[in-house]
Amino acid sequence: MNLETILSAVVADAVKTLYGMETEVNQIQLQKTKKEFEGELTVVIFPFVKAARKSPEQTGQEIGEFLLQNNPVVSKYNVIKGFLNLSISKNYWLETLNEIHSDSNFGIKPVTESSELMMIEYSSPNTNKPLHLGHIRNNLLGHSIAEIQKANGWKVVKTNIVNDRGIHICKSMLAWKLFGNGETPESSGLKGDHLVGKYYVIFDKAYKAEIKELMDKGMSEEDAKKSTPLILDAQKMLLAWENNEPEVRQLWQTMNGWVYTGFDKTYKQMGVSFDKIYYESETYLEGKEKVEEGLASGAFYRREDGSVWADLTGDGLDEKLLLRADGTSVYMTQDIGTAKLRYDDYPINKMVYVVGNEQNYHFQVLSILLDKLGFEWGKSLVHFSYGMVELPEGKMKSREGTVVDADDLMDEMIETARETSQELGKLDNCTPDEIETIVRMVGLGSLKYFILKVDPRKNMTFNPKESIDFNGNTGPFIQYTHARIKSVLRKAIEQGLEFSRLSDTQLEISEKESYLIQLLTEFPTVVNQAGEEFSPALIANYIYELVKEYNQFYHDFSILKEENPNIKQFRLVLSESIASVIKTGMGLLGIDVPERM
């Protein structure tokens, strides 16, 4: 039982005994005591003053006295205005530290046979160009939220729906066919996804030139866009693809193959992975059947021209197209199809889509449609909607060449980490392999933390010129603290010190030290909250707070030079527990922490 639960019960008891007032657990507001006051936990007195018919101060005094008399965990109290500040006994903290230290899975709920299954879709790239900064946020959030939900006891299946077909793919293919001269990743030395992306850009340029030409001849822009030779050819190619023409299919497979090889590298570098990948080319025809079912059941209706619609005006939304007049499917139909396939493949209890907030409307509609079609998890599907990553000048625009490429960015971060390490002379005694591992951890840690510490719902600004800091509230700051702790622990082991558990739990410890233990006890709550709110940022902020406090402690207290052996042992146990929570917490963010740096 945690401290809050214990104290809430006693406070409820106090209020009942003293004032005859029955209280619900949620009426008792326990919060952390602000730093400028003495104590660790604070009871807000205001809700009880009416029943007490006394001033807040007096009420606080009486409740404080009751707690002191009736629970050994409370060692002292003081009242300021309507706030009752409680000091917790040192012994309680030390016993708690022992428990935390001996629990190798502290903060993590086990996944069992009876755990429910959560499927998390993220990444979902197009195969016509490489991944960029926006994808990085998506991937990091998706991976992190999967780790967090696992830590909350969910069975998690990570999935990716690859958008591998459509007109945009044909554009790259066509440009390659026309201007590529048989160029391959091998012949050019270009990463496959970048090579294909290059031809997508080439297409766009040539296409624009054709539009301009037609407009110069007096055609309207709208008409010109529809009638250039290139776009007509691309459409022809799409048709050929749909008709399974071998030549087009062959080229499609080859070029997509290049892209996948490239993506795999990027994913690996980013440290993300998937349990099951779906391809739109395999799912895009799947939704029709479901739509027909919905039509039969009366959930949807057919218009005179043959197109199929869902009327969502009853839900406060518009009417939504599900099948075109010619019977072909649209985006929504595909998502229904994909949902069906997934439902057939896994016993899904909860479905989570990590997709940008520009698709809020789409998922609102999808949720209602899936519900109408009888998917149990339809109504409760989660659109984990995150904000855009913007540059100082505004949105990234591929046409203006302001897209920040994922591979380039990660490489730059690693290089910066290398330079900084060299300047500081941190890695002088390391082997080249060790150096490589560490600068990679630090560079990527910096990038990942930068992105994940922000509330996912909010748009965020990324300034490539100022690049990402390595000081302050950053990944490397946290990694550095971990490395320092590990270094102390290594020395302790060399000295033959024993710190597997506290032998003395009656020590006099400082406020700073008991506060660190208190922070540790909050970790499971934070993990839980991060899961419920789908917010890796909560974990990031928590770890930062912990690390900041630890650094102050590290600065002001010595560990190995402490003369009292029991205190020394305590500080080692404390430090090791903190290192362990740092590692676990950063792991939930998908960030590795080094043993030295």
Added chain:
RNA sequence: GGUCCUGUAGUUCAAUGGAUAGAACAAGUGUUUCCUAAACACUAGAUCCGGGUUCGAUUCCCGGCGGGACUACCA
């Protein structure tokens, strides 16, 4: 027009309805015969505007103003 998200120091981010709104970066200053100074300490600086609910509002409600997204027989 409609729907949704959002507005906090110069900048990037925090704050279950609680006490004097926290950090970091940038600026300025200090700390190293001492376990890693990628650290620590100090100085200065902010809730878009107006109402309402409340003992108490950055937080909840209403109305403005500003920013963003969506509102395709594209995906």
